[in-house]
Every structure is written in structure tokens, then in C-alpha cells.
Amino acid sequence: MGDVIAVLEQRNGTLKQVCHETLTAARALADELSGQVLALVVGPPGVSVEGLGEYGADRVLVCEDSALQLYQGTRYAQIAADLAGKHGPEAVVLVATAFGKDLGPRIAAKLGCPLASDVTSIAGGEGIVVTRPAFSGKATYKLKIVAQRCVISIRPNAVTPAAVSRAGVVEQVAPGESDVPGATTVAVKEPERVALDVAEAAIVVAGGRGLKEPENFRLIEELAAVLDGAVGASRAVVDAGWRPHSEQVGQTGKTVSPNLYVAIGLSGAIQHLAGMRTSKVIVAINRDKDAPIFKVADYGLVGDLFEIVPRLTEEIKKVRGT
Template identity: 50%
Template sequence: MATCLVVSEIRDNQLKNVNWEAFTAARQLAEQLGLTPAAVLLGSGVEGLAEAPARYGMERTYVVDDARLANYSGDCYAAAVAEVARQTEAQVVLMAATAMGKDLLPRVAYRLGTTTAQDVIQFRVENGEVIFTRPMFAGKVWAEVKVTGSPVVATLRPKMFAPEEKAVAGQVEKLSVELPEPLAVVEEVKASGGGKLDVTEADIVVSGGRGLKGPENWHLIEELAELLGAATGASRAVVDAGWRPHGEQVGQTGKTVAPTLYIAIGISGAIQHQAGMSSSKYIVAINKDPDAPIFKIADYGIVGDLFEVVPALIEEIKKLKQQD
């Protein structure tokens, strides 16, 4: 029984939403390759989560439960996943390309003697082989690649694979694996600013740029974001000026996001910024310069003074919420 194995991401003893995308992709790939779609859960006290993967078509769920896996450890997690991959004859190993996924799967691949296609956005099967598309140069070029080693290992960029429920009668199996003494130990996981939604995880992102003129005007971005349940992002100029933390920067040297809706406010949209957000489904731009490059890729643009437009937008959305 060879598997198409998905490593699940668990934080705070919850399966993160991004897993549903990875499970769905794994199920589709397993169907085309004739493999058993399977999930592996790692953690401490995570057995209660083991039923969830079957809702997304995972026929097997392997659970490795160990106190030493309570926090993420690249060393222990990689050893455990590599062992599960061996025991289940994994032909494909997948995980969401999150901070954890991008850290973990290359370590797993290395232990298994193969290599990782990192941060892929598409795949297809041709003559029984998986061909991945992965952006390079922050999306300026797409490369079609094939992992010729075995198993095939890849991380999947969040928000690029639509999750699809498809319940099966899954089997849960507990596996025990030998864990090494970890070299690096996570001592603390700190949530930033009141557990705010991360810009890479949000369905809606409201981003601000230099057009806001100063950090004292950032409340406009935050107010709109809060109203929409959105995360806040920032252009490089704003981060360099120290108005916003680095973790919010969207662009080539910041984060890459692909939300359903991206609202760029006072951002001119240099090529480096576009690299981080151009695969958003809908882009709204508000800028006073009609020649700003952001308007070339905006689905909906408003040319105007953001200090007038954004408050009007906030009012209009408030009205809408009251009607609903």
C-alpha cells in the first residue's frame, strides 16, 4: 500500500485551515497516481484530531503522539515524518508551504535521499509523473519542475488549492517512531499583537503604503481591515520607514499573499510589491496618481485622495453590514 502522504500542520492543538487545501490536493493526486491518500498528525495529545482528515478524503490517518512533539521541532518532526514515509511506502509527501512546512519538508526529503519542490502553485500528472509549477523570482517566472528522486516531495503554497470536502471512512492508526534528541528546541511560541490574523492566512488583506503620509494615519487601514475581518499588510516603504513591523510587509522581500481580496491603499505598486500580491483573486487600488502601476493590475481602481475615499468606503461598508 503506497501512500500519498500529507503532513498536517497543528498549532495550539488545532489542525490549521491550510490543511484542508493540502488534503484536497493530496486526494486528487492520489487518485491520478493510484496511491492511498494519507495524513500524518504529529503532536502531543492530538489523537482527538484524527477523524478530521477523512472528511477531506484521507483514507488513512497516522498519528504520532509524543510529549516531545508538543512544539514544532525541525529535528524531531523531520525524523518522525521520514520514518512514517518509510513505513507507509510514501511515493509522494506533501505539506502546506507555511513557515513550518517550508522548514520541515526539505529536512524530511534530505533524510529520504530526495529533494523538495518548494512553494508550488499547480500540479498535473503526465505519464504517471507529477509536474509541479513553482514561481521563481517572486513570480516573475514560473518553472515547471519534476522531482526525479523518490519519494516526490513538495510544499503547496497556501490559498492556491481550493479545499473540497469528500468524506471517506478513514482508518486511524497510531505509529510509534524513535525520536532523536532535538538539537534546537522551541522554548516559546509568541503570538504577535493580540493574535492578529497573519497576512498570508487571511481571505482579505488591506495594505497601506506611503500615501498614508505617516503612522498616525494607519488607523484608516486598521479600521477598514477590522470591518472586513481582514489582515493588514504594508508596502516596503512603510516598513523601511518604521511605521509597521517587518512581518506585515508584502512583496518580493516580504511575504507573498494570495487572498480573495487585496485592497492596496496609497501604494504605487512597484514591481517588487506586485510580486508579493499579484496572484490575489481581486485587487482594489486606491491612489491619487492615475499613472501608478498598481492600476494596471487592479480589478477595481479609484483615483482619488485616500483620506476622502477610505472614510467613505468605511461608511459604505458599515451601511451594508447594517442592512445584512
């Protein structure tokens, strides 16, 4: 039997939506390994773990402590590694959000096992095989993990959450003593506005220099709002100070794999394509018919974005009745 530990992410005592993706990926792998899924939740007292069995968790290990409310990489990794040592899973699975990208390598280092990061699929027939993008997303390759244990982080939106009912038995586990110095929280500054994380959103509407000036990004924001999506941006507009770096998509920004990616006024530099090429459906709007973005787009509109985008937004509002 090959059990799988799914490390779930919480923020301010609430589990994030990507946890369902983590569990779905872990469940599929555990089924192929004839094992169980152990969901691990580390955080403050009171985190709601109801319903995790509905997405495939056989057992839910809850490690609560008021000192664990804010993420601390060294402490979280120690807890996960200790539990992995106790339960002996064949794999530890996370989603490659900022949380997973930081925590995954830490756990792998403590366990002395390989890390497969930012994968787009996992299979567990004769050994665990993962698929990763390469060459700025132009190709993919399969990697077979021959170690007895591994840590895997899977790209957000690469897995569609699926309801698979399991027991989801909740077990309390103690955080244990640690000789690793913890972090001291000096202050917590909340963002002025709460927006969808572009790396986790199912729909992303991104804009580039074709918008001509920062004020015109309202067109992007309005379309993203009616689609319940996140706003993305090219490196050029971020470097120009039009948008925050948290919205940047590309090699030097965030890698995204949404169900729908709408590129508006974006030419499609190779660095940008590397960050969004694995999107399931790509729609491009640009007045330059030779723009590189059209080579990867599933649907393209050649024309003036200042005419197309407002009309598109209004039509979607009518369809949605908003």
C-alpha cells in the same frame, strides 16, 4: 498506486485551517496517481483530528507526545521521513507556511529526494507536474518531477478546500527513538495581539507610504476588520517603523495569494508586486493614475484614499449589517 502523505500543521494542539488546503491538494494528486491520502499529524496528546476524512484523508496517522507540542524541525522531519520510508508514498505534500517552508526541505534532505517549493498547482498524469511562479510573478513555468518520490509545498490560498468524503481511519503511531538532539524550550512569549497571518489570509488589505503617517493605518485596520481580512504593508512603511515585519508583503517579506488583495496608497514597486501578483483579485486605490500597481490590478480607484477608504468601509458595514 501512488500514495500521498499530507503533513498537517497544528499550533497549541489545534489544527490550522490551511490543513484543509493541504488535504485537498493531496487528494487531487492521489486520485490522479490512483493512490490513497495519509494525513500525518504530529503534536501533543489530544489534537482533534475529527473531520479530516471529509477533506479526502483515507488514513490519519497521529503521532502524539507531550514533547512535540512546540514545533521542532529536526524531530518533526525525522518522524515524517521515517513514516515515508515505511509507507512509500510517491509524494509528501505540505502548505508553504513558515511551518512548511522549514519542514519541507528537512524532509526532502532526509529522504534524499527533490523538493518543489511554493508551487501554485500540482498534477499527476504521467509523472508529477507542478506549476511555479517566476520572474517576480510575471510568468509561470511547469516542472516535471521524474524522481520516484518528492516533497511538495503548495502556496497558501492556491487551492480551494473541497469536501471529498473518505474514511479518515485514525491510526496511532509511535514517535520512535531519535538520536537527533531536541530543542529545549526556555520560555514562550505570546504576541500582544492575535492577528491573521497575512500569508494565510483569504483577504489582505495592505497600505503604503501614501497613508502619510503611521496613525493613518487605522484606516487599513478598520477596512480589514469589516472584511475579516489581514493587514499587510509595504517594505517602505515597515522600514520606517510604522508596521511590524510580520505584515510585510514582497520579495523581502511574505508572498501572498489571497482571494482578494486591496492595495491602498501603494505605488507598486516590483519587489512588492513579486509578493502579491498571484492574488486572485487585486483592487488598487491610489491618487497617482500612473502608479505601477494599476498595471496588475483588476479594479482601480484613482483618488484620495482618505476620502475613499472611510466611505468604502462604511458601505461594507451597511451591506454586512455590522
